[in-house]
Amino acid sequence: xxxxxxxxxxxxxxxxxxxxxxxxxxxxxxxxxxxxxxxxxxxxxxxxxxxxxxxxxxxxxxxxxxxxxxxxxxxxxxxxxxxxxxxxxxxxxxxxxxxxxxxxxxxxxxxxxxxxxxxxxxxxxxxxxxxxxxxxxxxxxxxxxxxxxxxxxxxxxxxxxxxxxxxxxxxxxxxxxxxxxxxxxxxxxxxxxxxxxxxxxxxxxxxxxxxxxxxxxxxxxxxxxxxxxxxxxxxxxxxxxxxxxxxxxxxxxxxxxxxxxxxxxxxxxxxxxxxxxxxxxxxxxxxxxxxxxxxxxxxxxxxxxxxxxxxxxxxxxxxxxxxxxxxxxxxxxxxxxxxxxxxxxxxxxxxxxxxxxxxxxxxxxxxxxxxxxxxxxxxxxxxxxxxxxxxxxxxxxxxxxxxxxxxxxxxxxxxxxxxxxxxxxxxxxxxx
Ligand code: GUN
Ligand code: ZN
Numbered sequence: 001x002x003x004x005x006x007x008x009x010x011x012x013x014x015x016x017x018x019x020x021x022x023x024x025x026x027x028x029x030x031x032x033x034x035x036x037x038x039x040x041x042x043x044x045x046x047x048x049x050x051x052x053x054x055x056x057x058x059x060x061x062x063x064x065x066x067x068x069x070x071x072x073x074x075x076x077x078x079x080x081x082x083x084x085x086x087x088x089x090x091x092x093x094x095x096x097x098x099x100x101x102x103x104x105x106x107x108x109x110x111x112x113x114x115x116x117x118x119x120x121x122x123x124x125x126x127x128x129x130x131x132x133x134x135x136x137x138x139x140x141x142x143x144x145x146x147x148x149x150x151x152x153x154x155x156x157x158x159x160x161x162x163x164x165x166x167x168x169x170x171x172x173x174x175x176x177x178x179x180x181x182x183x184x185x186x187x188x189x190x191x192x193x194x195x196x197x198x199x200x201x202x203x204x205x206x207x208x209x210x211x212x213x214x215x216x217x218x219x220x221x222x223x224x225x226x227x228x229x230x231x232x233x234x235x236x237x238x239x240x241x242x243x244x245x246x247x248x249x250x251x252x253x254x255x256x257x258x259x260x261x262x263x264x265x266x267x268x269x270x271x272x273x274x275x276x277x278x279x280x281x282x283x284x285x286x287x288x289x290x291x292x293x294x295x296x297x298x299x300x301x302x303x304x305x306x307x308x309x310x311x312x313x314x315x316x317x318x319x320x321x322x323x324x325x326x327x328x329x330x331x332x333x334x335x336x337x338x339x340x341x342x343x344x345x346x347x348x349x350x351x352x353x354x355x356x357x358x359x360x361x362x363x364x365x366x367x368x369x370x371x372x373x374x375x376x377x378x379x380x381x382x383x384x385x386x387x388x389x390x391x392x393x394x395x396x397x398x399x400x401x402x403x404x405x406x407x408x409x410x411x412x413x414x415x416x417x418x419x420x421x422x423x424x425x426x427x428x429x430x431x432x
Contacts, residue, residue, distance in 0.1 A: 002035040002052055003421070006045050007060035007379065008398070011067070011369040012354050017306045021346040026398045032065055034375040037421035042369050058423075060379050063415050064402065066349070067367050068127025068376040069325035070356035071315050073226070073266040073287040075132045076117040076143055076156075077101050077110075078318030088297050089232045090203075092319065101159075102168045104134040110142035117317075118146050118154075119426050124324040125378035125414040128357070128366055130155035130226065130264065130314075132198055135169045140183045140195075148191045151420045153366055153374065155224060157198035158183055162209045177212040184220055192374075192420070194224065196264075201228035202239050202252040214257025224262050224360065227253065229286070230275070231267035231298045250275040259284060262361060266316065267292075269299040276305070285310040285359035288351070290331035292316035303336050303343065306351075312359030313351040325352045326409040333406070345399040345406055379416035384409060 009030030014023035031048040033041040033055060041048055049057075077100065084096040104110045121129060133139035133156055140158050147154035160176035161169055171179065180197060188195035197220075199205045199213050217225050230236055230249050243252045250271075253259050261283030268279070268286040279286060288301045288311055296319050305311055314320070315328050322328060329348040336343045357367025365374050383389035388404045395401035405413050417424045 002033060002040065002055035003058060004048060004052055004055035005032045005034065005058045005060060005065055005377065005379070005418075006030075007063045007065045009042060009065045009369060010349065010398070011042060012350055015355070016344060016346040016350050017355070021344045021399070024346040024350065028398075030065065032369055032375075032377065034418070034421045037375055039369055039371055039373050039375050041371055058416075060415065062382065064380040064382055065369070066378050066380060067353040067369055068378045068417060068419070069125050069352050070128045070312070070360065070362075070367050071121065071126050071325055071328075072130050072264065072285075072312030072356040072359050073289055073314035074129050074317045075319070076114055076129070076317070077104050077132070077134045077139060079113050079117045079120070080318075082318035082323075083321055084318070089235055090238070092296055098166050098169055101134040102166065104136045104139040105168070107138040107142060110136070110139045111146070114142040114146040118150055118152065120323045122150070122417055122419075122424055123411045123414060123426060124326070125380065125417060126323075126325055127376035127378065127417065127419055128153045128155070128360075128362070130196060130224070130360055132159045132200070132226070133157060134159055135161060135171055137179050137183055140187070144187045144193050147193060150424065151192065151422070153192035153362070153376065155194045155196050155360060157196035157226065159198050159200045160209060160213060161200050161204035162206050164204045173206060173208040173212040176209050177216055180213065180216055184216075184223065188220070188223060197223055197225040199227050199258070201235075202249065203235065203242060207243070207252075207256060210253065210256035210258060218257060221262070224264055225258055226264040226266070227258065229253075229265035229268045230270045231293075232296070233270060236270055248272050248275055250278055254278065264312070264359060266314070267298060267301070268305075269293060269301050280308045283309070285312055287312040287314045287359060288332060289314045289316035289320055290335045291322050291328055292320035293335065294331060295319065295321040300335050300339050302339065303332070303341065306355070310359045311351065312356040314356070324410055326406055326413060328352065330407045345403045348406055349402070375418055375421040377418040378414060379418075380405060380409075381413050381415045384413040388413070
């Protein structure tokens with residue numbers, strides 16, 4: 001049985017950050033034909049109505065049909081400590097994050113938060129996340145089980161730490177390798193799930209642990225690897241003390257086989273020229289986490305990097321202060337403004353969909369509306385509140401109509417979500 005979604009359609013023929021806003025395509029009276037979990041066709045409503053007369057119709061009126069949002073860096077275990085007051089990175093980790101992460105030794109608690117987290121993001125139009133779990137293998141089982149129940153494409157991995165963390169949150173080089181490998185073999189490629197090799201960051205891993213995970217990555221080269229890079233000056237100074245032999249922060253990863261394409265570095269704010277050129281040469285991805293970078297006081301990411309390498313956009317829940325990719329786009333706009341650049345709404349929307357998918361090497365599967373791609377969709381109401389409606393009412397083109405929702409929209413703007421070709425209903429997955 002095919003489904004025909006009718007509304008305004010937004011899709012991308014290219015990267016607006018490199019090719020300009022014209023790389024986005026708007027079909028004002030558009031349609032998306034969905035069949036067997038995939039997008040079968042996209043085009044003018046009149047044409048697709050004729051081509052698929054038997055498809056079940058879903059008329060979304062003037063709503064915008066987009067690819068579902070892709071959040072390229074999150075910590076689902078930090079759901080309950082989001083919006084915790086008053087700390088900067090290392091203190092924030094020690095005060096709020098680590099105590100909360102110890103609770104994930106309980107599979108019941110991990111299940112409860114994983115289900116709650118996925119329902120929160122789905123309500124905000126996010127259909128794929130790339131998440132850190134905790135040190136506990138059960139926390140990986142929990143997020144993948146919750147994702148599979150919703151048929152979501154989700155990326156996640158066990159967070160590895162063998163120093164500078166509470167004893168209850170430490171593994172070893174050996175156990176990090178063994179646990180990660182077992183989880184990878186259990187989950188990678190099952191349903192729509194992908195395992196991500198996940199050393200938390202250099203301050204909490206010995207060179208031996210980084211090397212063990214580098215070795216694991218060589219055994220499973222089609223996996224992604226995620227970690228953090230150059231988020232705050234204090235953190236960078238600490239890395240210098242811990243790794244006196246390294247040229248810079250990136251070198252602590254590079255030296256252990258943790259730099260190549262498929263590497264995802266969260267934050268990447270305070271980079272040296274050598275680090276930038278090595279990231280570009282290696283074909284790595286960097287992930288912009290703007291609400292987090294402001295909330296924890298980290299700094300202003302240089303979006304100019306997107307001209308040279310894969311840049312994803314992310315909420316970084318719960319260092320980030322929102323579960324919403326709309327709010328995250330707004331923060332990316334504001335950060336770029338502070339650096340003298342006005343990101344076009346097409347650039348922001350691309351970063352939250354196809355750009356993040358590209359950072360995850362999944363842009364052939366998700367993050368856009370094109371025949372053959374997986375039918376993960378968000379249907380956006382561009383007049384979801386009186387304040388947004390009155391601003392959008394003055395718009396003279398699509399992007400003027402979209403921008404108030406980017407800046408002021410929240411879960412009320414998400415009229416419907418489709419996952420793998422089926423409409424998603426939160427009531428079928430009561431969260432804990
Ligand atoms: N660096 C290492 N761990 C974390 C984390 O959990 N959140 C953020 N924002 N930065 C980190
Ligand atoms: Zn993070």
